[in-house]
Amino acid sequence: MSAPEGEIVQFDNVGLRYGTEREILSNVSFTLFSSRFYFLTGASGAGKTSLLRLLYLAQRPSRGAIRMFGTDVITLPREKLPAYRRRMGVVFQDFRLVGHLSAFDNVALPLRVSGVREADLRGPVEDMLEWVGLAQRADARPATLSGGEQQRVAIARAVIGRPDILVADEPTGNVDPEMALKLLRLFEALNRLGTTVVVATHDVQLLRKVPDSLIMRLDKGTLADPTGALRYPPRRDGVRM
Amino acid sequence: MKKPPVVTRAVERGLSPFRGQRAAHVLPRARLGGPMPWVIAIMVALTVIAAGGGLALGNLADRARGDLAGSATVQIVEADDRDRERQAASAVTLLLNEPVVTEVRRVPPEEVEALIEPWLGSGTASEAVPIPALIDLRLRTDASEQALQVLSDRLVEVAPDARIDAQSDWLAPVLGALSSLKWMAFALIALLSFTGAAAVWLAARNALGSNRDTIEIVHLLGGSDNQIARIFQRSILLDALVGGLLGLLVGGLGVWLLGAQFAALDSALVAGGGLAAVDWLVLVTVPLVAMGIAVYTARMTVLSSLRRML
Numbered sequence: 001m002s003a004p005e006g007e008i009v010q011f012d013n014v015g016l017r018y019g020t021e022r023e024i025l026s027n028v029s030f031t032l033f034s035s036r037f038y039f040l041t042g043a044s045g046a047g048k049t050s051l052l053r054l055l056y057l058a059q060r061p062s063r064g065a066i067r068m069f070g071t072d073v074i075t076l077p078r079e080k081l082p083a084y085r086r087r088m089g090v091v092f093q094d095f096r097l098v099g100h101l102s103a104f105d106n107v108a109l110p111l112r113v114s115g116v117r118e119a120d121l122r123g124p125v126e127d128m129l130e131w132v133g134l135a136q137r138a139d140a141r142p143a144t145l146s147g148g149e150q151q152r153v154a155i156a157r158a159v160i161g162r163p164d165i166l167v168a169d170e171p172t173g174n175v176d177p178e179m180a181l182k183l184l185r186l187f188e189a190l191n192r193l194g195t196t197v198v199v200a201t202h203d204v205q206l207l208r209k210v211p212d213s214l215i216m217r218l219d220k221g222t223l224a225d226p227t228g229a230l231r232y233p234p235r236r237d238g239v240r241m
Numbered sequence: 242m243k244k245p246p247v248v249t250r251a252v253e254r255g256l257s258p259f260r261g262q263r264a265a266h267v268l269p270r271a272r273l274g275g276p277m278p279w280v281i282a283i284m285v286a287l288t289v290i291a292a293g294g295g296l297a298l299g300n301l302a303d304r305a306r307g308d309l310a311g312s313a314t315v316q317i318v319e320a321d322d323r324d325r326e327r328q329a330a331s332a333v334t335l336l337l338n339e340p341v342v343t344e345v346r347r348v349p350p351e352e353v354e355a356l357i358e359p360w361l362g363s364g365t366a367s368e369a370v371p372i373p374a375l376i377d378l379r380l381r382t383d384a385s386e387q388a389l390q391v392l393s394d395r396l397v398e399v400a401p402d403a404r405i406d407a408q409s410d411w412l413a414p415v416l417g418a419l420s421s422l423k424w425m426a427f428a429l430i431a432l433l434s435f436t437g438a439a440a441v442w443l444a445a446r447n448a449l450g451s452n453r454d455t456i457e458i459v460h461l462l463g464g465s466d467n468q469i470a471r472i473f474q475r476s477i478l479l480d481a482l483v484g485g486l487l488g489l490l491v492g493g494l495g496v497w498l499l500g501a502q503f504a505a506l507d508s509a510l511v512a513g514g515g516l517a518a519v520d521w522l523v524l525v526t527v528p529l530v531a532m533g534i535a536v537y538t539a540r541m542t543v544l545s546s547l548r549r550m551l
Contacts (some may be wrong), residue, residue, distance in 0.1 A: 058461055078548070079465065086463030098455050109267065113464045157462075168502065 006033045008164060008196060009055065014064030016050055023062070024050045025221045032198065036165070037191045040200040040205050042218035048200040049169055051092065053217060055198065056167045057081055069164070086114055089158030089195075091168035095150045097142040103153045104130065104138040110161045128156045132186065147173045155186060164198045167190045172206060184209055267459060268452050269473050277444050277477070278484035285488025285531050286495070288430050289524050291351040293496030295426030296520040302419040311343075312407070313389065319402040322371075328400035329374040335377060335399050341388045344379035377406075395495060437531060440536045444471055445542040450538040460550065470543040474536050481535040485528025 009032035016025040025047050032038060042048050053059045054066065057073060066073050068084055076084070089110075097106050107128055111121040129135050132152035142150055151171060158166055166187065172180035180203075188210060191197045201207075207215055217224045317334055319325040329347065336345045353372055361370060380389070386407075393405045449456070456469055500515060516524075 006313055056461060058457075079467075082463045082465040083459075085461060096454070096458050098458060101267070105266070109459070110462045112267075113459060113462050113468065161463075 002107045004165060006035075007031050008034050008069055010067040011054075012065040012067075014054065014061045014066060016047075016054065016059070017062045023221060025054075025061070025218075028064070028221075028223055030223060032165070032196055034196050035191065035194050036196055037188065037213040038196070038198045038212055039210070039213050040198060040218065041202060041204065041207065041215060044202060046216055046218040047221045048202075052090075052167055052169050052198070052200055055165075056088050057085050086110070087164045088162060089161065089163035089166040091151075091154050091158045091166070091171045093169040093173065095142070095154040097150060097153055099142055099158075102141060102189045103134055103145065103149075106142070106153055107127075107156045107160055110157060114161060124160060128160050131154075132156045148179045151175055151183065153180075154188075155183065159190050159195070162193075163195060165198065166190060168197070168199045170201055171199060172201065172203060180206065181209065262412065268455055269488050275444075276513065277440070277480040278487070280361065280440050281481050281484025281485040281535065282491070284378065284433050284440075285485050285528050286492035287488075288433045288531070289489055289492025289527050290495050290499075291429045291433065292524055293302060293492070293499075293516060293520070295423045295430070295517055296523065297496075297500070298419050298423040298426065300515065300517065302416050303417075306416055311378055311380045313378045314406050314440065315378065316404045316406065317374040317376075317400055317402050318404065319373075319413075320371040325371075325374050325402070328402055329376065331399040332376060332396055332403050333393060336376065336392075339392060339395070341381055341392060343381055344377075346377045348375035363525055367452060368423070403481045408484075434534055438534050439536040439537045441477060442542050445477070445539045448473065448476075449543060449546050456547070457550065460547075466544055466547045469547060470540050473539050473543045477535050478532060479537040481528075482531040485531050489528045492527070493521075498523065512540070 011028050011030050014028040017023040017025045028051065038149060040048050040051065050059075054061055057068075060074060064074075067089065070083070073081070088092065101109070104125055108121050108125045111124070116145060122188065126135065126138070129138050132155060134149060134152055134156070137145060137149060140149075145153065155168070155171065160169070168187065171183055171187075175183065184199075184206065187197050187199060199206075206211065315336070317325055317328045317332065319328060333345055333347055336342050350372070353375055357372065390406060393403075396403045396405060429453065459469060496516070504515070
């Protein structure tokens, strides 16, 4: 069954628990639409990273249903998951760059995994590194890059394959305010090209900087007001900022 | 802010090959490396030696069985020289006319003395100890035990001190032992194959553990289990290739040297235990089989471990 027009992700009463512990996420339900910009906010430990892990298919939920691009990904055989992951770009909180690869090779990795020929990937990767201002550091290993530079390599890697969804976990957490704003502009530029962007952050100041964004707020593992949260500015009676 | 570069949507999103050097580059430590080529080399060398031994023993047993199946020896045990010679001559005359006998050869006394020389010394043997007269027979291949018994009865009529021995009877325990050794060699090969597979299994699990973070990233970027498994397969294939060739060289040299040493014994029995061209061809396939086992084991190990990750 295909998704209604514009709906690319649906979470329906999703719950997540590890072992016999209490649920980290409870009754999470929301819908993401294509070409929209979402913020996922909440205090530390609210479950933002867990929700994102479900979103970028690093984990299966304990209960509930998740549909992506019209497909139930919970019951999908694992050999079919890579095709869905290739439609997403992920910026991890800790960057997760491959330490022994250069910035160029890290950015090229999604294209190589997708089977793009070397001759065809060189140009796009160089363009992407130039876009994030790292053309001169293409040969540098992650360990020799600053936090901000690593963050930009991680972003370049996430967007090089022109994903349908970009998921970023605290992408501005390790950079100064000026760089944070710059990164946010990168996401906006990508969003204008049609990519759905989901940014998890606990920095409420950041939310105001993308006027057209929608906000989801997690509180102790539940979406505080899913309906109200998906508006900007947030409703006074729905989401407290 | 500049617009982001437009990476063509034509970028393949299907499951395309991610293999070879550039894939291996992503997981350099997946190279099982270290002792693995040496472990495989030792396994292959031992397997080649065991297989060479097993094949040689098989050839030896087959050759001996074939030679002895239609052979018999007549001994005339008589202390008196003249009586012994008379009986031997009568026996030869009788045997030459027997339809079941195809070939008769009176073993010359010098040859008999040479046979017993290692035990009794030279020259004095025939004077000090009466030596039986020996007659070698080649029998028709379909000569049964019953026919042999009939022949024995007739022989005793013309040469009362004659005794006929089918050579296959007295060599049967030896042939049985050779056969056991051959099967033991093949059991050893099976054991070595199992041990080699276990070594690859351990090494693959170790390599998986040390590359877990990178593998997870490749997974999350859309890499499939097969793509990751292929990186490990390629790595172990290279190790197995190097180790296999080295092992074949060492094992083959060992088999050749052993063969040369046995050949130098100049023993009629051992001479049948050489390796034929087809046997050497079998030995050459040992590293190929080892490579197959190693690659298959690595693939199964990696895939089964990856299945535990999402």
